Amino acid sequence: MGGDHAPDSVIAGVKSAEKQYPDVHFLIFGDEDKVRPYIRKYALSADRFDFVHTPDYVASNEKPSVAVRQGRKSSLWLAIDAVKQGQAAAVVSSGNTGALMAFSKLILGTMPGIHRPAIVTILPTRKGECVVLDLGANAECDARNLVEFAVMGEAYCRAVLKREQPTLGLLNIGSEDIKGRDEIREAAQILRESALNENFKGFVESDDIALGAVDVFVTDGFTGNIALKAIEGTARLMVNLLKDVAANSFISKLGFLLALPSLKRLKKKMDPGRYNGAMLVGLKGISIKSHGGADAFGFANALGVAVDAVKHDLQGNIAKQLSTISLEKEEAE
Amino acid sequence: MGGDHAPDSVIAGVKSAEKQYPDVHFLIFGDEDKVRPYIRKYALSADRFDFVHTPDYVASNEKPSVAVRQGRKSSLWLAIDAVKQGQAAAVVSSGNTGALMAFSKLILGTMPGIHRPAIVTILPTRKGECVVLDLGANAECDARNLVEFAVMGEAYCRAVLKREQPTLGLLNIGSEDIKGRDEIREAAQILRESALNENFKGFVESDDIALGAVDVFVTDGFTGNIALKAIEGTARLMVNLLKDVAANSFISKLGFLLALPSLKRLKKKMDPGRYNGAMLVGLKGISIKSHGGADAFGFANALGVAVDAVKHDLQGNIAKQLSTISLEKEEAE
Incomplete structure (x- = not known):
């Protein structure tokens, strides 16, 4: 323990x-x-x-x-x-x-059809919540890995966020000149030709996470880790700057005191403990990482992720999706 | 125009x-x-x-x-x-x-000794401000490119933020198993053996940006773009959630009204216009991108970046640093 x-x-x-x-x-x-x-x-x-x-x-x-x-x-x-x-x-x-x-x-061991397990988590958005993976298990990925992450993320979103038709996006950059990396373009191509095509929304950018532009953000572990920690760092910065501001003057203090019940609701929404429980998806069994610094509330949430995954047969759903998406094109190469 | x-x-x-x-x-x-x-x-x-x-x-x-x-x-x-x-x-x-x-x-044209220009900007931190590059000019980079970015970022930080001995970090992920990508480790090795060694603090993570852990964050254009937009998206999300909270109840509204002067100071600190003016460094001339949506305040700040770059001889400083760092090891290969 x-x-x-x-x-x-x-x-x-x-x-x-x-x-x-x-x-x-x-x-x-x-x-x-x-x-x-x-x-x-x-x-x-x-x-x-x-x-x-x-x-x-x-x-x-x-x-x-x-x-x-x-x-x-x-x-x-x-x-x-x-x-x-x-x-x-x-x-x-x-x-x-x-x-x-x-x-x-x-x-x-790894599930049949999955080459690399990924770390998946839930993050807060303007609309509610979204799923992001991989968060650091695989620093470098090829197109096939990304497509597998898409399948696993989709099944995870159904099981844990209970969305019936989760939308998917591939994290990319939107500069006019350079539309990201080869493996991302290739993964997009495979997804467009797959059974997931209907809910695949193409490329998304990292500011789309806060907007909740799609339900599932798919990326390699390096990029996912960079995005996750940039989000966490900025959220903490904003809270700390707010605290500075609150301490600025007597009137400010009074103002924040009056707004406290509402601020507490905001804090609750952004509480990392609420999103605690990052799952290692793609294994022949459910394995979940709770944050080292999690409190009782956070640890209970991580246990909740495990319960949801089991109850909604996450493993079975991934296997089923994998068989319908059948990466034939890739396999045939 | x-x-x-x-x-x-x-x-x-x-x-x-x-x-x-x-x-x-x-x-x-x-x-x-x-x-x-x-x-x-x-x-x-x-x-x-x-x-x-x-x-x-x-x-x-x-x-x-x-x-x-x-x-x-x-x-x-x-x-x-x-x-x-x-x-x-x-x-x-x-x-x-x-x-x-x-x-x-x-x-x-590109400066002698620079293989690829980069896009550089300033971001707010807990301590003040920091420099981040590349933000999207180069989706994929090798170790040599990253080292050149470090040299340019250091000179930029001296010229625009007026820091005398800017500290440098290479953006990476900190998972125990995987310490990022090969080119980042190789770039770290070159920097450790260079004249920049004294101020090179090794690997940093993307939550270190908000903390201002170093003065200059060096990364490839894909990763930099992901981090930048994750930060921007989260800052906007927090502001919007705060606005929701403020509108929650009469008491909340009153509270926020009292705290307004302090909140305005916070808004000013986080105002994207304040950080407007992303420079394309590494060219034989100073070229600056102002955000398409910038207002007068933002555009004046972009002009200010140009003024600082000229006044502090950014171009001369980059050339000088490049000659002292002399990527001999790399060049000799």
């Missing part, structure tokens, strides 16, 4: 999820001495969880290559293995991201 | 710059019938400008390749040519970006 505020925030998150998802049973992996006090603190219902004592763990700064060699008795490894063995329907971890990715790929 | 609000905003911007920069003389290129009324409206001082009547122009939606063939008598071509002929120290345009780039490269 990892994360900056573990085990406290993790167990508090489970308590919260216990109420939200009454039909879910939890498997908790961790060091008994460290975790039990929090299970008592938050009074988890004894019939809602099983505890697996795992004294070994992967440190947050451990290199994934080292973890793969030395971490096979860790809580992280055993939790993922429980998914493989069918004892759990999904794994959620706030621990070491690189190790979670490496272990998940190694233990669960 | 181009741009969404031209010639009004352009001439109003010149009027504003007339006061700010009393030693600058303006050359105005445009259709006399269309522009003269605004010169009268804003009462430009007759001894501060010369007017060049150019009935031809490049339309905002013209393809650069077509413009290059058909636009050689346009206001844009002739204005850039005035820089080439030494009649002007810099050109500023709100018109067609692709045509400005294509014409500037063709007429002015």
